[in-house]
């Protein structure tokens with residue numbers, strides 16, 4: 352059913368220059384120190400402290416040979432940032448055994464890694480990170496020993512096979528998107544950790560999202576199975592596709608650093624009913640973020656999304672165009688809805704709305720007394736419109752840039768617009784949000800755009816309503832002599 356999943360080959364073993372240095376350092380250390388392979392290693396995690404740590408009981412008993420050494424006498428990784436800093440002495444490092452199981456390179460299958468072994472592995476992998484393509488995304492997966500074993504018992508398949516299936520689906524969705532991310536999603540590896548390792552400072556227990564993949568330089572993010580995972584009873588399991596779409600949704604954040612589309616919803620705590628007075632229950636219960644033309648079925652929508660739709664695909668393309676694809680700091684900073692909008696927008700509701708009055712309301716952050724005020728997306732529609740005007744004889748109005756006060760991101764609290772058009776006794780309305788303006792910008796309308804869209808009546812079903820906006824040049828080019 353799925354195309355073969357592209358997986359990284361096991362670690363490249365080509366370190367000719369490093370090996371030479373390693374051998375020299377090894378001989379120097381052997382002669383100089385005299386004792387090698389004693390009962391205690393200096394804790395080379397001691398970037399933070401000078402504490403000594405005994406050899407783990409599972410450490411190899413036979414002497415380590417020069418051929419096994421890749422990273423002698425250097426702190427190559429730290430728990431905090433995974434990047435390490437040279438300069439402090441430490442013992443030779445031996446990569447934990449790995450094997451490809453059900454299509455996924457696995458560490459710790461037989462002997463889950465301890466905290467120090469994980470730090471060592473990260474430092475080791477970071478000495479020569481695997482290459483990252485510009486239009487591909489890379490993930491590392493981790494699980495506690497208990498989560499790993501329980502999953503296999505309860506679900507009748509290995510967690511590796513399950514992950515490969517989900518990665519394959521997402522990989523295909525990326526490649527089929529418009530525009531495609533040709534490189535898709537690549538699963539780097541799966542690491543099984545001893546129980547109890549998931550603790551501060553990478554306490555991913557609460558969210559299981561790790562935007563920096565424990566500091567692994569070859570991964571855009573990681574996902575960790577800390578507690579027992581029950582996809583079929585606890586998640587959004589799609590039995591037809593055999594996918595936990597809640598898991599895929601979270602990867603949109605963890606690996607791709609994209610925001611929640613449902614952040615544009617207005618919830619029951621906010622009084623939108625007065626603005627929607629006279630409309631049906633369908634409108635009063637319709638959540639503004641769930642636009643079927645942009646979000647329905649998208650991974651970023653959550654609650655069952657299983658594809659990468661145009662908006663999300665353009666968001667990734669925009670980042671690629673700016674060279675940001677694997678820039679973790681920048682992407683996390685920009686994780687939201689960017690203030691990339693045309694300088695001037697002209698809303699066009701068609702000649703049937705000519706001369707009608709138009710009111711545009713913009714959401715604001717919840718007031719302090721609001722019950723959900725602490726939610727990052729808590730917003731209200733205030734009764735004062737940001738624009739009170741009249742459509743021209745073609746049913747158009749110039750609105751400029753309604754988000755001009757934001758430099759990088761438009762807060763989800765202030766990113767939603769409600770438009771009300773009144774002509775005599777008749778009223779029409781619709782939702783817009785920052786995504787409509789992002790789309791115009793990403794379609795090349797960076798300076799100005801004409802946005803042609805329909806208005807709904809209270810009798811329309813918002814789930815069936817045609818929300819699509821067509822983008823046009825505001826000032827069509829004069830035909831040139833050659834045309």
Ligand SMILES: [Zn+2]
Pocket residue numbers: 600601604610611653
């Ligand atoms: Zn989410």
